[in-house]
Every structure is written in structure tokens, then in C-alpha cells.
Amino acid sequence: MAEYHWVRGIADEVLSRGDEEIVIHTGKTPSGPIHIGAEREQFICSALQRELERRGFQSRFNFIIDSFDPIKSIPAGLEVPKDFGDHIGKPLSDVPDPFGCHASYAHHFAEEFIGCQGRLGLYPNVIYSHELYMKKEMKDAIRTVLARLGELREIRRKYIQGDEEVNSGTDDWNPVMVVCERCGKIASKKKEVAPNKVDSWDLQRDEVKYRCVACGHEGKGKISDVRLKLSWRVDWTAKWAIFKVSCEPAGKDHCVKDGAYDMGIEVCQKIFGYKGPLRVSYEWLTLGEHAMKTHKGITFTPLEWLRVAPPEALRYLILSVDPMRHISFLPDRIPDIVDNLDRLERIRFRAEAPSGTESQEFLDDLYRICVVGEMPSSLPARLPYRFAVTTVQLGSILGEDKVLSKSISYTEKLNNRQSLSDKEVSDLKSRLEMARNWVASYAPPSLKFKISLETPSIKASPGAEQMFVESVIALVRSDLGEAELQNAIFESAKSLGLDLGKAFKLIYMALLGSERGPRLAPLLIALDREWAVSKLKAVL
Numbered sequence: 456m457a458e459y460h461w462v463r464g465i466a467d468e469v470l471s472r473g474d475e476e477i478v479i480h481t482g483k484t485p486s487g488p489i490h491i492g493a494e495r496e497q498f499i500c501s502a503l504q505r506e507l508e509r510r511g512f513q514s515r516f517n518f519i520i521d522s523f524d525p526i527k528s529i530p531a532g533l534e535v536p537k538d539f540g541d542h543i544g545k546p547l548s549d550v551p552d553p554f555g556c557h558a559s560y561a562h563h564f565a566e567e568f569i570g571c572q573g574r575l576g577l578y579p580n581v582i583y584s585h586e587l588y589m590k591k592e593m594k595d596a597i598r599t600v601l602a603r604l605g606e607l608r609e610i611r612r613k614y615i616q617g618d619e620e621v622n623s624g625t626d627d628w629n630p631v632m633v634v635c636e637r638c639g640k641i642a643s644k645k646k647e648v649a650p651n652k653v654d655s656w657d658l659q660r661d662e663v664k665y666r667c668v669a670c671g672h673e674g675k676g677k678i679s680d681v682r683l684k685l686s687w688r689v690d691w692t693a694k695w696a697i698f699k700v701s702c703e704p705a706g707k708d709h710c711v712k713d714g715a716y717d718m719g720i721e722v723c724q725k726i727f728g729y730k731g732p733l734r735v736s737y738e739w740l741t742l743g744e745h746a747m748k749t750h751k752g753i754t755f756t757p758l759e760w761l762r763v764a765p766p767e768a769l770r771y772l773i774l775s776v777d778p779m780r781h782i783s784f785l786p787d788r789i790p791d792i793v794d795n796l797d798r799l800e801r802i803r804f805r806a807e808a809p810s811g812t813e814s815q816e817f818l819d820d821l822y823r824i825c826v827v828g829e830m831p832s833s834l835p836a837r838l839p840y841r842f843a844v845t846t847v848q849l850g851s852i853l854g855e856d857k858v859l860s861k862s863i864s865y866t867e868k869l870n871n872r873q874s875l876s877d878k879e880v881s882d883l884k885s886r887l888e889m890a891r892n893w894v895a896s897y898a899p900p901s902l903k904f905k906i907s908l909e910t911p912s913i914k915a916s917p918g919a920e921q922m923f924v925e926s927v928i929a930l931v932r933s934d935l936g937e938a939e940l941q942n943a944i945f946e947s948a949k950s951l952g953l954d955l956g957k958a959f960k961l962i963y964m965a966l967l968g969s970e971r972g973p974r975l976a977p978l979l980i981a982l983d984r985e986w987a988v989s990k991l992k993a994v995l
């Protein structure tokens with residue numbers, strides 16, 4: 456039986472709800488640089504939207520920026536002006552942009568992230584929560600919460616255990632927060648961040664009163680005017696009800712039994728009268744073994760990804776894996792990820808067969824949800840990322856024009872093509888650029904090398920070593936492909952009875968002036984042929 460991609464199952468469930476309009480939701484707090492882990496829910500939603508579209512269903516994809524949340528700390532490693540810590544406790548949308556280029560701190564980090572989304576193939580409607588909270592729908596949700604606070608507390612008590620207020624029987628929990636009109640804070644930070652709550656209200660007069668926990672100011676005003684916010688569990692739920700959300704993915708910690716999602720659904724149904732969305736739970740994407748944490752400065756952003764790798768490769772990294780499986784990413788894996796993406800493309804166009812454990816149908820689905828922009832109608836000729844990693848390091852001896860022409864001729868040959876289309880050439884150029892950035896920032900020592908322009912300092916010993924170097928010269932002059940060339944060099948050393956390590960070292964010494972280097976065949980192909988031959992001859 457054909458095994459299709461998991462996104463089909465999510466689409467089936469969404470469609471079985473029979474919603475009049477299909478609304479897909481995601482959200483993120485712009486508390487600092489937003490890392491690629493946040494793309495997991497974005498991509499699940501983007502894949503779902505594409506799958507629905509394939510079946511002829513339109514959907515609305517909203518991305519809520521939680522800009523009205525308080526800033527709780529300054530992320531490690533973020534350079535901010537002196538006394539910036541004084542802003543802690545203000546809504547992120549009220550904190551100035553430390554870099555001075557956007558309307559606020561929230562806008563700076565949100566817009567960096569949003570600016571990448573189109574390049575990554577998704578186009579959500581962006582909604583800033585500090586604006587949403589001034590709208591009538593949100594004000595009405597706050598009125599509903601205050602009117603039905605007793606019921607809400609009762610529901611919450613079932614989910615929140617170990618809470619002192621709940622256990623002592625004096626449950627005066629209240630999810631309505633307020634921005635102080637005097638000091639601008641929505642929370643204060645003594646030891647921990649404590650929310651600024653409304654103390655009393657009169658729904659007949661539509662009024663609230665508060666005493667600011669940060670500055671002691673006593674304020675009052677109309678619900679329609681005072682800047683109010685719901686604390687996050689209720690905030691989440693209110694938005695489900697307002698937008699009639701069909702599906703919202705959430706991290707696995709929120710999706711555990713009796714967790715935030717369960718409570719949210721009950722609040723949504725009983726307080727706001729809406730059935731709530733379909734939940735899709737997902738596992739973390741970590742940077743190696745480390746959780747990506749904005750406040751600790753452990754981060755790798757989509758913008759950084761796009762500097763070193765194609766957008767489709769990030770979609771591939773995330774969408775090739777079941778949502779409930781953990782993804783561990785490290786930047787030094789990028790060449791592998793891009794190779795796997797290229798392989799997926801070849802399988803999609805039947806230029807390569809899937810392995811015995813892979814399903815062609817799954818991979819065809821996966822390819823469709825990874826493509827950014829127009830779907831290719833035939834197999835595009837791609838410059839292998841690994842080859843790019845080698846050639847870009849040869850700029851100093853080949854010159855940049857030669858790096859480009861070498862890359863083009865290599866790609867043509869690899870794909871049995873006479874020429875490349877304009878699109879293929881421009882993709883190839885951007886791969887070279889990405890590989891150059893990757894080498895500079897992330898390449899492990901084993902993939903990095905410098906070409907020595909000096910004459911090699913060693914000589915091959917007479918006999919087998921000299922014969923080996925001569926055979927490599929002959930092989931370089933033949934027109935072998937990469938795999939054949941690598942194999943032929945290997946066989947030559949073996950047949951001459953040479954120690955393989957020593958034999959390869961000799962060639963690296965001749966070419967690079969160092970004992971090790973990148974895989975030999977791609978290096979030899981990337982180099983200027985006569986230059987390589989002259990270097991090899993110099994050790995004879």
C-alpha cells in the first residue's frame with residue numbers, strides 16, 4: 456500500500472470538521488532573535504495549506520506576533536544601550552528598537568523573521584497582538600472573562616495543581632492584565648516577573664481599576680480605553696474563538712494530557728462558546744544537544760540559514776520528519792541536508808530510485824511541499840553543494856570567473872547537458888555564494904583548505920611513488936567523472952602497493968602544501984587542470 460506524507464492525515468482531520476472557513480494559526484513572541492525552531496509550526500501550517508490547496512480548498516493562515524507580551528529579560532549576547540534593562544516589564548511593542556531601525560523591539564525581531572517567510576515559501580497574514588488588543592473583539596473577550604471569572608477559575612483549578620492560591624482555597628486568580636498609564640509596565644520584575652492585574656471592575660459602567668505593581672500608581676478607566684491583556688493560556692483561547700481557528704500546532708509540552716491545550720479547549724468551549732481547533736503536537740528542533748533559547752543567546756535564525764543554504768533545504772530538514780520526532784540540527788550538517796534535498800529532487804523526477812525502505816509516494820508529497828516558488832516541470836541541473844564548497848576555496852588561484860565557469864561546466868557534465876537555463880545559472884550562482892558563506896562561518900577543519908602558491912617542498916621517492924604521481928597526472932588529464940576519478944586514484948595507489956594514507960598525503964602536499972585536504976577527486980576537477988599538473992610534476 457502506498458505510504459503518503461503525514462500532512463495528508465492532518466488535512467483529512469481538518470476537512471472532517473466541516474468548518475465554513477478553514478483557519479490555520481501559528482504564533483510567536485518576539486522576545487529576541489527568532490530561531491529556526493519556530494519554523495517547525497510555520498512549515499507544518501504551510502504544508503497543510505498546500506495540501507488543502509491541492510484538494511481544492513482555500514484556507515486562511517494567520518501568524519500572530521505576541522507583541523503585547525512583556526519583555527522579561529534581555530537575551531544574552533544582544534547589544535543594547537545602557538539602562539535598557541529599565542524597559543523590563545513593558546509590552547514588547549512599547550520597548551524601543553535597540554538597533555533604532557524599527558518601530559519597536561517587537562517589530563525589529565518579528566520583521567526580521569517575517570521578512571524571511573516569503574523567501575521560505577510561506578505567506579501568512581501577520582497580526583500584531585498589541586493592535587489586536589485594541590479591537591472590539593478582544594475587548595469583548597476581556598468583558599466575557601470578567602463576567603464569567605468564577606467559572607473560569609473553576610476550570611483552571613482542574614488543570615493547575617500545586618498553585619498556592621488554588622490549594623489555600625483563596626483563589627483570586629485573574630487573567631486580565633493592565634498596562635500602567637504612568638510607568639508603561641504590564642509586569643514588574645522583582646525576583647520574578649509578576650503581571651500587573653486589574654483589581655476591580657464594574658461591567659455595567661465598563662470600568663476597571665488597578666494598582667500598578669511596578670510603580671504603585673492607582674488608575675482606572677473604561678475597558679474600551681485602558682490597555683488590557685489576557686494572560687497567555689486565556690489569551691490563546693480567546694484568539695481561537697475570535698478567529699474560529701481550525702488548526703493550531705503546538706509544542707509537545709503544551710499538548711500533554713491536562714496541559715495548556717486541554718485547558719484551552721475547555722475554556723474555549725465553556726466560556727467562549729467555540730469548539731476549539733484541531734491540535735497538532737510537535738517535538739523540538741534543537742541546535743545539536745542544546746535547546747534553542749532566545750534568552751540564552753543560543754540561536755540560529757532563518758536569516759542566517761538563507762545566508763548559507765537554499766530555503767528548500769530548511770523545509771526539507773523540518774518536513775521530512777514526523778512532527779513528533781525530535782530534530783537535531785547543526786550548521787556543519789548543511790552539505791548533507793542539501794545533498795539529501797537534491798537526491799529527493801532526482802527521485803521525484805525518476806532520475807534515481809528510492810531505497811527499499813522509502814516510499815515513492817511519500818517522497819513525491821515531500822518534494823511538493825518543499826519547493827519554493829514555481830514547481831519545476833523537469834529535473835533542474837543543480838551544482839552539488841559539496842562541489843561548491845571546494846571550488847569557492849579555489850578563488851585565489853583560479854579567479855572568481857573561473858570558479859563560476861568551472862562550476863557551470865561541472866554541472867552540465869553531471870547532468871549530460873549542453874547548457875544551463877538562466878534560472879539554473881542564477882541558482883548555481885547563489886549556491887556558490889551560500890557555500891562561500893558556509894565555509895567562512897561553519898566548515899569543519901576537514902573541509903577547509905588553503906592553497907599554497909609555493910613550489911611543493913617534498914619529492915616523490917623513485918619507484919612506486921613516482922609512478923603513482925605520474926598515473927594521477929594521466930588521470931587528471933583524462934575526462935573522468937568524480938566517482939570514477941576518485942576510484943581510479945585509489946586503485947592506482949593500491950596496485951602499486953602503496954600505503955593509501957601516505958599516497959594521498961603526497962598528492963595533497965603537492966597540490967595544497969598540507970598533509971590533508973578535501974575529497975581528492977572533486978578538488979582535482981575543480982582545479983585548473985594545467986595548474987594541477989604543474990604542481991604534481993614539481994614533486995617528481
Ligand SMILES: [Zn+2]
Binds near residue numbers: 554556
Ligand atoms: Zn530594527
Ligand SMILES: [Zn+2]
Binds near residue numbers: 635
Ligand atoms: Zn506603573
